[in-house]
Amino acid sequence: MPSHMSSDDGQNYIGLREWENMAQAWIEEMRYGRNPVRRGFLDRYMLAACGDVTGLRILDCGCGEGRFCRMLVERGAGYVLGVDLCRPLIDAARELKGERDEYCLANVENLDFLAPESFDLAVSYLNQCDVSDFLANNRAVYRVLKKGGRFLVANLHPMRSAAGTWCRNAAGEKLHVILDRYFDEGERHWTMLGCPLINFHRTLSTYIRGFISTGFEIIDVVEPTVGPEDLAAYPELDDERRVPNFIIYILGK
Numbered sequence: 001m002p003s004h005m006s007s008d009d010g011q012n013y014i015g016l017r018e019w020e021n022m023a024q025a026w027i028e029e030m031r032y033g034r035n036p037v038r039r040g041f042l043d044r045y046m047l048a049a050c051g052d053v054t055g056l057r058i059l060d061c062g063c064g065e066g067r068f069c070r071m072l073v074e075r076g077a078g079y080v081l082g083v084d085l086c087r088p089l090i091d092a093a094r095e096l097k098g099e100r101d102e103y104c105l106a107n108v109e110n111l112d113f114l115a116p117e118s119f120d121l122a123v124s125y126l127n128q129c130d131v132s133d134f135l136a137n138n139r140a141v142y143r144v145l146k147k148g149g150r151f152l153v154a155n156l157h158p159m160r161s162a163a164g165t166w167c168r169n170a171a172g173e174k175l176h177v178i179l180d181r182y183f184d185e186g187e188r189h190w191t192m193l194g195c196p197l198i199n200f201h202r203t204l205s206t207y208i209r210g211f212i213s214t215g216f217e218i219i220d221v222v223e224p225t226v227g228p229e230d231l232a233a234y235p236e237l238d239d240e241r242r243v244p245n246f247i248i249y250i251l252g253k
């Protein structure tokens with residue numbers, strides 16, 4: 001699967017340079033790191049939302065270095081296409097590719113190089129928060145999904161992508177999370193794995209109305225949290241019992 005970006009396409013995409021700078025640290029964290037958020041609970045929710053993937057053609061928007069694509073192949077998917085804008089991550093994904101997964105350098109806001117109604121399932125695993133035009137991504141995915149297909153969007157929870165941090169007492173103990181600038185949509189600047197990261201905050205209604213206006217049916221909305229077994233393995237996830245950090249939209253065409 002070739003690249004679907006022209007020489008200047010994507011070069012100035014907001015946040016891309018940050019992803020390229022972080023790529024090596026990201027690959028190491030995804031492959032060898034503890035990665036508590038995914039391994040500790042989000043993978044379980046995403047796989048449950050996918051259901052039986054045996055034989056399915058699946059599109060992964062913002063696949064990164066390809067770990068979720070490989071997980072879907074291991075579970076019997078017929079074909080998985082991972083799309084990402086970050087060249088070092090696509091190169092890394094290709095290094096581990098098998099016979100039923102392919103990786104493509106492209107912007108998920110424009111999937112015109114894919115045939116209409118050619119996928120059974122599409123996933124977006126913490127990608128839409130990084131996409132500057134999430135409506136374009138919705139439209140692109142809607143076009144390539146078969147009728148009856150589903151789009152699973154795992155995202156930062158709008159309560160947490162807004163702004164804010166933990167308010168702590170003098171002893172440094174967490175008291176509560178501060179929620180601020182909720183209605184001020186747009187760019188947010190963070191640090192992840194020691195590197196700068198830019199993503200986008202949108203309100204809950206912006207996301208939901210965006211899915212509906214694209215034509216998707218909202219089948220379910222899931223707010224993942226952790227149970228005792230998750231906490232036994234990943235005690236650092238205890239915040240997840242207190243505040244909603246993530247949300248999964250299960251959408252149907």
Ligand SMILES: C[S@@+](CC[C@H](N)C(=O)[O-])C[C@H]1O[C@@H](n2cnc3c(N)ncnc32)[C@H](O)[C@@H]1O
Nearest residue numbers: 019062063064084085086107108125126127130
């Ligand atoms: C938080 S990472 C998630 C990676 C992967 N889904 C996972 O969970 O391991 C977000 C990914 O989205 C990619 N990305 C951001 N904007 C994109 C766009 N417009 N088109 C394609 N990929 C994009 C980044 O390069 C990055 O790999």
